Amino acid sequence: MSVWEKLAIVVASVAGMELFAWAAHRYIMHGWGWAWHRDHHEPHDRVLERNDLYAVVFGLGVMVLFLLGLFWQPVLWWVALGITVYGAIYTLVHDGIVHGRWFRWVPRRGYAKRLVQAHKLHHATVGKKGGVSFGFVWAPDPARLKAELKRQRASGLATVRAAAVD
Ligand SMILES: [Zn+2]
Numbered sequence: 001m002s003v004w005e006k007l008a009i010v011v012a013s014v015a016g017m018e019l020f021a022w023a024a025h026r027y028i029m030h031g032w033g034w035a036w037h038r039d040h041h042e043p044h045d046r047v048l049e050r051n052d053l054y055a056v057v058f059g060l061g062v063m064v065l066f067l068l069g070l071f072w073q074p075v076l077w078w079v080a081l082g083i084t085v086y087g088a089i090y091t092l093v094h095d096g097i098v099h100g101r102w103f104r105w106v107p108r109r110g111y112a113k114r115l116v117q118a119h120k121l122h123h124a125t126v127g128k129k130g131g132v133s134f135g136f137v138w139a140p141d142p143a144r145l146k147a148e149l150k151r152q153r154a155s156g157l158a159t160v161r162a163a164a165v166d
């Protein structure tokens with residue numbers, strides 16, 4: 001593999017992970033996996049969340065992929081690297097910037113601000129039903145998300161915290 005092929009695989013894996021994360025968040029965490037995700041949506045003062053178990057599971061998965069890459073198909077090693085890069089971005093953005101678990105920094109403008117707003121709006125719904133913005137790095141327009149939340153509230157699809165949209 002050339003260095004460009006390796007780079008392309010890593011970039012594609014990072015992009016693919018955003019899709020995977022969106023789908024897993026939408027259909028697993030807010031579906032049959034809600035029991036592990038729930039405490040991420042509820043106020044608490046513990047350092048760790050049951051939701052962190054997802055990071056452990058995905059971490060073990062990527063370790064297996066690194067091993068498969070090492071002993072079987074080298075391409076998988078580069079895919080695993082892309083997944084790890086996404087994991088690092090996710091940890092920095094979601095746990096760091098949005099939820100302030102490791103440091104405090106509130107972005108006041110630009111894409112970073114939009115990203116925080118989009119994920120805060122994901123946290124605007126109560127319970128697992130409905131909701132918006134299941135991706136993390138891809139941040140839709142907050143105004144559109146608010147309109148969608150209002151629509152979900154009006155149709156009884158979701159319970160929405162009033163402060164978030166009114
Ligand atoms: Zn969620």
Ligand SMILES: [Zn+2]
Binds near residue numbers: 098099123
């Ligand atoms: Zn969150």
